[in-house]
Amino acid sequence: MRKIAVLIASLLVLAGCAPIGDSEDGMELGELWVKSSEMSMVGGMSAVYGTLTNNSDRDITLIGGTTSVANIVEVHQMMMMDGEMKMQKIDGGLLIPAGQTVLLEPGGNHLMLMDLVSDVLAGDQITVTFEFDGNADVVVDGMTAKPSVGGDEEYHSTDMGKTDMDMTDMETSN
Numbered sequence: 001m002r003k004i005a006v007l008i009a010s011l012l013v014l015a016g017c018a019p020i021g022d023s024e025d026g027m028e029l030g031e032l033w034v035k036s037s038e039m040s041m042v043g044g045m046s047a048v049y050g051t052l053t054n055n056s057d058r059d060i061t062l063i064g065g066t067t068s069v070a071n072i073v074e075v076h077q078m079m080m081m082d083g084e085m086k087m088q089k090i091d092g093g094l095l096i097p098a099g100q101t102v103l104l105e106p107g108g109n110h111l112m113l114m115d116l117v118s119d120v121l122a123g124d125q126i127t128v129t130f131e132f133d134g135n136a137d138v139v140v141d142g143m144t145a146k147p148s149v150g151g152d153e154e155y156h157s158t159d160m161g162k163t164d165m166d167m168t169d170m171e172t173s174n
Helices: 002-016
Strands: 027-036 045-054 060-067 070-081 084-089 094-096 101-104 110-116 125-133 138-147
Touching (some): 045 060, 045 094, 060 110, 094 101
Antiparallel strands (some): 027 045, 045 101, 045 110, 060 070, 060 094, 060 125, 070 084, 070 110
């Protein structure tokens, strides 16, 4: 009986180490979370962060996604433009080279959720479908929204598809 209890406990520990989302085609998604901030209210925006690991022998591209909490889901990047950090859509998507891991992180690449149809509050559980070129889409259920302070974020464009964001004073917390 004791051996069975140890086996069950071991399996539970290993299950906790498993990736959050993966596909049979080679993508492994991990450490995923959704940003909850003063901007993550109806009509506002949020972002998804985590790791994307391509375990296949071919390049795969993250091209977007879908979720019930936002009308628009795009792959974005932060980059220095005219002396300021600005956010922009990555045309063609985010390349995940064969055998490599790419980070989705505050101040870097991320999956942007725009035109929110419901508030995203800390502790909320969100489902997001990651859309790939070269791989089956991956659905991740139960991604947790975590608080993140936005500081003095400035959104330079009202066109939700081409938002520029000043990240000069942005702070994030996990």
